[in-house]
Amino acid sequence: DLHNLPAQSGAREMHSLHSMLPKSMSMRRHRAKQWRVKALLLDELAVKAGLDGWANLSLVEQAVLLKKALEPSKLIISPDSDGKRQWDCVVGFCILLTAIVTPFQVVFLSDDSGMFWFNRLIDFVFVVDMVLVFFTKIQVSSRMGRVWTYSHRRIAQSYLKSWFWIDLISVLPFEIMAEVMDRSSLSSLQLVRVVRLFRLLKLARLLRHSAVAHRIMDRVARPYAERQLASLVVAILAVSHWSACLWGAVGQTFGTNLDCSTYPATLHDSPGGESWITALHRVRRFHSPDDPCDPFHLYAAAVHWAVMTLTSVGFGDIGSTRWEEYLIDSICMALGGSLWAYIIGAGCSALSSLDEAGHETRDRLQSINLMSREQRLTPELTHRLRMFVRESHLHDSLMRARNMTAIFSPQLRDEVLYGLSEQWLHSIPYFNSAGNMFLSAIALRMHSNLFERKEICNVLIYRLCVVERGTLVCRGAMKGTGTSLNLDIIIEREDLRNYGKGEASREIVALLFSEVGSWTRDSLIEVASAFPVESHIFRRAAMLHAFLKHVGIFRETGKWCTAETTPSKLSPARRA
Secondary structure: OOOHHHOOOHHHHHHHHHHHHHHHHHHHOOOOOOOOHHHHHHHHHHHHHOOOOOOOOOOHHHHHHHHEEEEEEOOEEEOOOOOHHHHHHHHHHHHHHHHHHHHHHHHHHHOOOOOOHHHHHHHHHHHHHHHOOEEEEEEEEOOOOEEOOHHHHHHHHHHHHHHHHHHHHHHHHHHHHHHHHHHHOOOOOOHHHHHHHHHHHHHHHHHHHHHHHHHHHOOOOOHHHHHHHHHHHHHHHHHHHHHHHHHHHHHHHHHHOOOOOOOOOEOOOOHHHHHHHHHHHHOOOOOOOOOOHHHHHHHHHHHHHHHHHHHHOEEEEEEEEOHHHHHHHHHHHHHHHHHHHHHHHHHHHHHHOOHHHHHHHHHHHHHHHHHHHHOOOHHHHHHHHHHHHOOOOOHHHHHHHHHHHHOOOHHHHHHOOOOOOOHHHOHHHHOOOOHHHHHHHHHOOEEEEEOOOEEEHHOOOEEEEEEOOOOOOOOOOOOOOOOOEEEEHHHOOOHHHHHOOOOOOHOOEEOEEEEEEEEOOHHHHHHOOOOOHHHHHHHHHHHHHHHHHHHHHHHOOOOOOOOOOOOOOOOOOHHH
């Protein structure tokens, strides 16, 4: 092409073209070399997997191989792996035990209560979990949104800047430190109790593992309202337990007038050593079997106070005796009242959403009653309308499920539609050998109708139908749940396809409330045209049904059906 340029082309243009040519050719050669290398690597990947070449694989097999090849070679744990989910369940159980046992142990039990090895086992689980965090991929923010990172360095930096130090402090053996301080000459009761309170930092793991709880709950197929009610009950129990432990810690810290070294317990009269525990014991010590030095008796009284405070009922005979306790009372009442108001509102909302279909049905019935009164409908018609609305809740549930598939990805939508209609689709003979993708496309175009008792279903005469619920009478035969009608809808010739339809004796009648799924012939042909295998199955089925139609017509008329002697063109007497 350079030699074919006009002679009047300038030297500058020739120089620019010559300078561009080697660069463009080198780029093409470089790209071709890259593609050859890529093709070679892909073929090697297929051979290593024991498969016959990359080009001979399906798209799904290629995607699976690429996914495995792109996985990092270094040790990286996926949060969605089966092993990580099982480990999260173990850690969650240990956190649940910590949330229950640790506050009770710190406040009410002594260090020699036999819980040492139990705490060491919990600490061991938490230490292993801390190590696994350094090898678990995380999501980080970027300009493209939240992306997964496999870099050990970024994972470690993120963990060290967030939860590492709280996790580290939570596994320190504060029991041993408190025991050493208790035996030293510099020990004091207040300092030892403060050191013991540091064990409550284990509860901070509840915040870090909230995402783990969400992942576990996502695998529980329960309604959201039930899960919300369960979480509210857990919140009530947890807040009551923690408030009781807090109230018990306040009473034991300031109630130094109670001497538990003797039995029965001795009460002193120092003004600075009074608390709600000593005040309660002074009132009840002569007519109550409870021991203020027994941790379980004391915990029961603290739980009584916590529940009374949370539910805003009142304190009863357990009240504050000093300004510190009044301050704790005020804080607990403010927080407890706010939490109780939220729990009542959220609980009522969850209860109302447990039966959304029932609420919708009752609203429709109320509208029908109002319409009947205003429009002066007959009682018989009003009763039929009410019965139809009561029977339509299953139909409405199925319609909501099908409409919800619009928000899913194409593959998820196809799988959901196939799952919703699988049992009905396989009742049609020429759908049995069809693929799942074809059946999903067919299910997407299915139209569902609900008919009342004794209703004439003329809309179904020229449609392929499957009875999902109820009983129909079609051409002198009863069609129950799971049966199909009008299988000859796929015949191409319209006069042959519509032979015998439209007469009064050929009508379809619903004996019971019946739900019927149906398709038009055009929708079936449109779907089949995109699937060669299923299209061939349709053609074979159409030939079979056309042959059976011809045989039936020959038996009735004595002649084979042709374009000139089609049954629809015969006289009424001849047809009879």
